[in-house]
Amino acid sequence: MTDFSPYLSDQLDGSEITLIPVTVTDLDDPAKITPSERQWMDVHGFTAKQGSFCFIAGKKGDLACAFVGVGDENPKASDLWWLASIAASLPAGRFAIAEETVDEAAIKAAALGWVLAQYDFAIYKEQSDRKDRVLCLGGVGNLRLITHITNAVALVRDMVNTPTEDMGPAHIQAIIEALAEEHGAIASSVSGQVLKDEFPAIHAVGRAAAEGREPRLLELNWQSDKASSDSLTLAIVGKGVCFDTGGLNLKPGGSMELMKKDMGGAAHAIALASLIMAEELPLKMQLLVPAVENAVAGNAFRPGDIIDTRLGKTVEIGNTDAEGRLILCDALTYASETSPDVMLDFATLTGAARVALGPDLPATFCNDDALFDRLNTASHAVGDPLWRLPLWAPYDELLNSPNADMNNISGGPFAGSITAGLYLQRFVGEGIKWVHFDTFAWNPVAKAGRPKGGEALGLRASFQLIIDLIAAD
Numbered sequence: 433m434t435d436f437s438p439y440l441s442d443q444l445d446g447s448e449i450t451l452i453p454v455t456v457t458d459l460d461d462p463a464k465i466t467p468s469e470r471q472w473m474d475v476h477g478f479t480a481k482q483g484s485f486c487f488i489a490g491k492k493g494d495l496a497c498a499f500v501g502v503g504d505e506n507p508k509a510s511d512l513w514w515l516a517s518i519a520a521s522l523p524a525g526r527f528a529i530a531e532e533t534v535d536e537a538a539i540k541a542a543a544l545g546w547v548l549a550q551y552d553f554a555i556y557k558e559q560s561d562r563k564d565r566v567l568c569l570g571g572v573g574n575l576r577l578i579t580h581i582t583n584a585v586a587l588v589r590d591m592v593n594t595p596t597e598d599m600g601p602a603h604i605q606a607i608i609e610a611l612a613e614e615h616g617a618i619a620s621s622v623s624g625q626v627l628k629d630e631f632p633a634i635h636a637v638g639r640a641a642a643e644g645r646e647p648r649l650l651e652l653n654w655q656s657d658k659a660s661s662d663s664l665t666l667a668i669v670g671k672g673v674c675f676d677t678g679g680l681n682l683k684p685g686g687s688m689e690l691m692k693k694d695m696g697g698a699a700h701a702i703a704l705a706s707l708i709m710a711e712e713l714p715l716k717m718q719l720l721v722p723a724v725e726n727a728v729a730g731n732a733f734r735p736g737d738i739i740d741t742r743l744g745k746t747v748e749i750g751n752t753d754a755e756g757r758l759i760l761c762d763a764l765t766y767a768s769e770t771s772p773d774v775m776l777d778f779a780t781l782t783g784a785a786r787v788a789l790g791p792d793l794p795a796t797f798c799n800d801d802a803l804f805d806r807l808n809t810a811s812h813a814v815g816d817p818l819w820r821l822p823l824w825a826p827y828d829e830l831l832n833s834p835n836a837d838m839n840n841i842s843g844g845p846f847a848g849s850i851t852a853g854l855y856l857q858r859f860v861g862e863g864i865k866w867v868h869f870d871t872f873a874w875n876p877v878a879k880a881g882r883p884k885g886g887e888a889l890g891l892r893a894s895f896q897l898i899i900d901l902i903a904a905d
Contacts, residue, residue: 436547436550436579436582436583436586437579438564438566439547439550439565440547440567440569440575441566441568441569442571442575443570444528444568445526447526448528448568449495449525449526449527449528450497450498450528450529450530451497451500451515451527451529451530452498452500452530453501453502453514453515453530453534454500454501454502455480455502455503455505455506456479456480456481456503459479469488469499472486472488473499478499479501480499480501480502480503481501482502482514483501483514483517484501484517485498485501485518486498486499486501495522498518498522500515500517500518502514506534506535506538507534507541507542508537508538509538509813509815510541510813511542511815512541512542512544512545512814512815512816513815513881514541514542515545515549515567516545516880516881516882517880517881519545519546519549519550519565519880520549522563522565524564524565525564525565525566526566526568527565527566527568528567528568531570536573539572539573540573540574541815542567543569543573543578544581546565546881547578547579548582548585548882549880549881550562550565551585551589551883553593553883580707580710580711581892583706583707583710584891584895585703585891587699587702587703587706588703588886588891589885589886589887590886591604591698591699591702591886592693592696592699592885592886592887593885594692595692596675596692600674600675600723601638601641601646601647601648601672601674601724602644603674604672604695604698604721605621605723608652608719611652611702611705611709612654614709615654615710617652617653617654617709618652618654619651619652620650620652621649621650622649622651623649624646627647630742631722631763632739632740632741632742633739633741633742633747633758633759633761633762634724634762636733636739636758637673637679637724637733637758638724638725638727638759640728640730640731640733641725641727641729642725645674647723647724647759648723648724649762649766650672650719650721650722650723651719651720651721652717653717653718654705654708654717654719655715655716656714656715656716658713659714659715659716662905663714663715663716663902663905664714664774664901664902665715665771665772666708666717666718666773666775667718667768667770667772667774667775667776668701668718668720668777669701669721669760669776669778670695670698670699670700670701670719670720670721670777671694671695671697671722671759671777671779672698672722672759673691673695673724673725673726673755674695674724674725675691675725675726676688676694676753678726679727679728679732679733679752679753679755680728680732680752681752681753682728683753693780693873693874693886694756694780695723696873696886697756697779697780697781697869698721698723698778699873700778700869700871700873700888700889700890700891701719701720701776702719702721703888703891704778704891704895705719708895713902715898718767718770718772720763722759722762722763724759726753726755734749734752735751736748736749737749739758741758742761742765743762743765743858746836746837746838747833747837747840748833748835748836748838748839748840749839750839750840750841754841754852756779756780756781757779757781757852760856761858762859763777764777764856764860765859765861768859768864771863771864772864773865774803774864774865774866774867775860775864775867776866776867776868776894777856777866777867777868777869778871779868779869779870779871780870780871781849781870782795782870784850785821785848785870785872786872791875791876792817792889793817793818794818794870794871794890795818795819795821795869795871796818796821796868797823797853797857797868798865799823799857799860799865799866800865800866803867806897806904807867807893807897810894810896811890811896813896814892814893816890816891816896818869818890818893821849821850821853823850823854824850824854825854827850827854828851830843830844830851831843831854831855838855852870853868853870856868867894869890869894871889872887872889873886873887875887
């Protein structure tokens, strides 16, 4: 995983190059921009457009300072990426934000964006282009928390970016076991005949995988030393389809190209759990990752098969490419058996969610309005956007099957992400507050601080939600 420790410092030693945010109106303010600076900006076409920057040379030709365009207004706490546009363009060195220009909350946000802009997935490269660009905060912001959040985001990016050959069920198991050892948690796994007997849907989806890549249910349990008997109990579930061929309903080549990322839900769930443990939040937590490969072989499950689930309800397979909900339903049933206060699941579940909301907005479903209101507030506060879609009850009948208790797909082309959410809701225990994130987990194009590739979407909002729930308890 990317080591972010070289990129932030609490200390100022006077050698730092100043980074100065500039709004469009600042350009005409002589109290903020000197005539010579304005002339230099004009020569370089700097208009203070958001994401733009202008270097100012010193007398010796060195870098004296850099102006960072922020658009029409100074950045806020939710503006994570306002400094990221310049972060990857600077030479190695020490830098500091001109504190008189922005408030402390915006500096904290900038620090997070700065560090994430240094992310480099280079483990398969002979050489890396990384440079030691250090942002010096001078005591502003919680360096420990920023580091933990960036580590969690990097974990998602690394796991999603890693090719399936090196990120199969056993590799995910090793990651969870390492986290358990680091934080004093208990890790376990279920596979083989026990999995077939107790989690039949997970087994059915993954049974065609090659030897050594067999399906399994991975579990981690952790309780903070600060937790009491009435502390929040939390279940986190992540879809761990390490590669999705589509099964016998084989995907075309173009649709299979990015299917190494189909364990992106598991990556989010694991990263959130790691962040909670690193910050030692006072709660009791269960992490569940059903880890499988949806492979093609003579023993692969088939369209038309009727499979069992842990809940005891049967499912007719309308399409083997709708496998994520099958492994999740057993995990959600198991998580519900301990009646947690809140249950979150993350999954790269449906193309329909991407058609509706694009790659940046996780389609979010919630069975409790008050809980979603908290999540939405948290999302805006930390600049981690998401969008709620309804669990529209009249569509539930689209999952009906004449041969089993339900089908794993709806009977038509409409509302694919909603019917997937409704399918999962059938396996959530009564009275449990539940949020389902249908996330893309991928940046199709590079943006400031967000390289093309694996991405954490909804992770920081979820973490802030949990902090808010604890504070309100």
